[in-house]
Amino acid sequence: MARALSDKALLILLLLAASALVCAVLALLFAVPYYGFARIHPRLPLWAGLFFGGLAAAQLGVVALLVTAALRGRDVPFSATLRGFTAKGLLPLLVFVGRLVGISKRQVQHAFVAFNNELVLARCRSGQPPRRILLLMPHCLQRAECSVRITYHVSNCKRCGQCPIGGLLALSETYGVDLAVATGGTIARRIVVQTRPDLIVAVACERDLVSGIQDTLPLPVYGIFNQRPNGPCFNTLVPLDRVRSVLDQVLQREALHG
Incomplete structure (x- = not known):
């Protein structure tokens, strides 16, 4: 049922x-x-x-x-x-x-x-759009075989297209929002403190997403579950169209695509 x-x-x-x-x-x-x-x-x-x-x-x-x-x-x-x-x-x-x-x-x-x-x-529809948005991603979105370190400097990504990070970078540039990749809860909390966003769009598995929403209260977090075709914590995916749609909604603007 x-x-x-x-x-x-x-x-x-x-x-x-x-x-x-x-x-x-x-x-x-x-x-x-x-x-x-x-x-x-x-x-x-x-x-x-x-x-x-x-x-x-x-x-x-x-x-x-x-x-x-x-x-x-x-x-x-x-x-x-x-x-x-x-x-x-x-x-x-x-x-x-x-x-x-x-x-x-x-x-x-x-x-x-x-x-x-x-x-x-x-909340976003009823008031002013958030001024600073953070896209907070799990490290498992990066292809496991990739040797480029992006945890603290996501701009190091070579945008080879073999994982979603390049597409997320393109979205962050198009919409003018921050993008960060975290390997765990401690680093994620540090990124939030350093970035001080008005809104977080977070991608993670069920456990990490729920705990992240709880840990960052009262800061609003929009959660998106990652896709795990290869099992948990390994070469996971995120629907970029979903992230784009969320940004359109929270920023109260017409889609910048198509």
């Missing part, structure tokens, strides 16, 4: 299921000591009910905003806070709920990144 659902539909279903689970837990936390509250103070059950009811209402409000953002694809109030809450607070719960109903962690991660991307694009 999960494969037949779009990422957006899957995320909405998981959000609703997680919300129901949280409400059930809060109700249980209130109901179990209910009579004990009355023995302590006659109004304590009321206060406890208001407290747990407030928590339930707050999480329902958050879920309602998230579902609205997912359905409409438009910016919503507190979108930056919502991205942070979803990435760090809600994602582990969504993964847990997914496992309960037979949905893999990988599918949940794809749905989360798709939703995160919707919020990032909505």
Whole structure:
């Protein structure tokens, strides 16, 4: 069933299921000591009910905003806070709920990144385009047999066409954005600190992309999963048309191609 659902539909279903689970837990936390509250103070059950009811209402409000953002694809109030809450607070719960109903962690991660991307694009559409954009790429995009070192100086690339780096360099020049290649999370974080972008367009596998989105909060990251025809971390690919399309959208401009 999960494969037949779009990422957006899957995320909405998981959000609703997680919300129901949280409400059930809060109700249980209130109901179990209910009579004990009355023995302590006659109004304590009321206060406890208001407290747990407030928590339930707050999480329902958050879920309602998230579902609205997912359905409409438009910016919503507190979108930056919502991205942070979803990435760090809600994602582990969504993964847990997914496992309960037979949905893999990988599918949940794809749905989360798709939703995160919707919020990032909505934010770009509703305000000024980001002034500085960083294309952050994994080192595994470079052909394994290549002897040219591009980790710190991507301009060293000879643009032989045997890997996507040359095409990414052409995009960075056409759109006037920064391009960097990282071999791991530590170097990626250093590049972000040095570049200080307003927006990151990152390419990586599921694990690295999700952790990167979490680590760079509240900085917005648009995530694109790499393609792995030869297995993980070896001669991976990235759809250049997808990167070009994202740049067109976030910069709010007509495509510069065709």
